[in-house]
Amino acid sequence: MTDVNVTELGIPQWWQFMHPLLQVAADGRDWARRDLYSAALDRAGVSEDLRLVQYGSSGNYAAENRVGWAKSALTRARLLETVRRGVFRITDAGRAFLADHPYEFKQSALEELPAWDEYEVKRRVSTSQPEALPEIIDTPSSDPDDLLDAAKANTDQSVAVDLLQRxxxxxxxxxxxxxxxxxxxxxxxxxxxxxxxxxxxxxxxxxxxxxxxxxxxxxxxxxxxxxxxxxxxxxxxxxxxxxxxxxxxxxxxxxxxxxxxxxxxxxxxxxxxxxxxxxxxxxxxxxxYRIGTQVRRTVEIVEVDEDFFE
The missing domain is CATH 3.40.1350.10 (Trna Endonuclease; Chain: A, domain 1)
Structure with missing residues (x-):
């Protein structure tokens, strides 16, 4: 199943996987990434069919990708730690946080933790041309792949209307x-x-x-x-x-x-x-197939190279 609106299908938002992830990791084990993600999906009740849904923009599995973003947020907040390449473990702070939040929590709860700001990117804002800086819209319910798919869908729809009219x-x-x-x-x-x-x-x-x-x-x-x-x-x-x-x-x-x-x-x-x-x-x-169309812009999405840090 591919190239569909993953939100309409009922896949939980990325932040909704943070609590299941901490619950799974609360046993204190060293969890391999694949096993951790699979267990979190099980705890969140994501069906096998929904796990096969892929993003149109990247081809990544949507549910697994959202678990990945949730893991990244928990790692940034130091509620999970990287033991070694592809292996994670809950921290003492993670246990305490889970005890204080026995049910669902959102990113805003993580942002209140001191560890969160340690990785905050400080941008220098130019005062000469403030109007040139785009407004950053905070959409914590959407992960980057959602936003990319939405932007591509809107652009494609506009181009399609123009093509048919011509x-x-x-x-x-x-x-x-x-x-x-x-x-x-x-x-x-x-x-x-x-x-x-x-x-x-x-x-x-x-x-x-x-x-x-x-x-x-x-x-x-x-x-x-x-x-x-x-x-x-x-x-x-x-x-x-x-x-x-x-x-x-x-x-x-x-x-x-x-x-x-x-x-x-x-x-x-x-x-x-x-x-x-x-x-x-x-x-x-x-x-x-680029008939009557051309690529105006290409966006490169980067991720951490685990091999580099091995």
Whole structure:
């Protein structure tokens, strides 16, 4: 299970794992990271299915990642200590803190501890251009991966709207070239025979692309620019009929709008392998394969190199 909104699925927030972590470590054992995380997830009641959920931005397992941030906070507050590489143990301060907080606690409780401020980064604020410094928004309920995913989702949504608007307003020939280029970039076709436009005698098919290296199978393309109206079942059946005329087995129908339920049923019941790509999915593929888009900024996320300190 990947690339979903992990908060809506019911995975506890990162700070909600701090208490289970301390409870697990309260036995005084030296806990290996993997065992500690697994035991904390068990105590928090996180199901096996939820443990398989991954962040879209990094591919990390969301629940395990949140436990990691909780462990980092407890280590910073000196409630947990690193015994050796990848092995942790509760401290005397951790035992006392757990006794004072037998139930759930938040980061604000850790921030009251003297040890917390020992690692606080002191930033020098320039007085010459104070307006150039961004406002830091405190969101303790969200871990960094949540924030990255949210920022990427908002950006992608904005870009997707712009892409579809440009395709709808542009020339129909440009739209057809775009979808053929997308398929070629996705790996369909070979050098020199990647794609070709069709002619008026091809039964309404807008393009053809090789499915394999030798060109033994071909994918026939239909591309319809719709603004508000959905592609209905009659339009899809006409496309299926064109595939029959070409004696084709594979087809992809692109649109900038959406499909009716009857249209989706018609494609599903067809004996041919037909894929319907609506506007939302088309924009997502263009963003993923960099068709009409480019990377504006790359952010590098660092973590401690355990090997360095071994």
């Amino acid at each position: 395709l709808r307003d542009g020339d129909w020939r440009f739209f057809e070239r775009t979808v053929r280029q997308l398929l070629a970039t996705m790996g369909y076709g070979t050098e020199g025979t990647k794609l070709r436009a069709t002619t008026s005698g091809d039964g309404g098919i807008d393009g053809v692309i090789n499915r394999d290296t030798l060109g033994l199978d071909r994918i026939y393309i239909q591309a319809k620019r719709f603004r508000d109206s959905a592609v209905d079942s009659d339009t899809v059946r006409t496309f299926l009929g064109s595939l029959d005329t070409q004696k084709a087995s594979f087809g992809v129908f692109f649109t900038t709008s959406r499909y009716t339920r009857d249209a989706e049923v018609a494609a599903d019941r067809s004996s041919k392998s037909v894929v319907l790509i609506d506007g939302e999915r088309l924009a997502g593929l263009m963003i993923r």
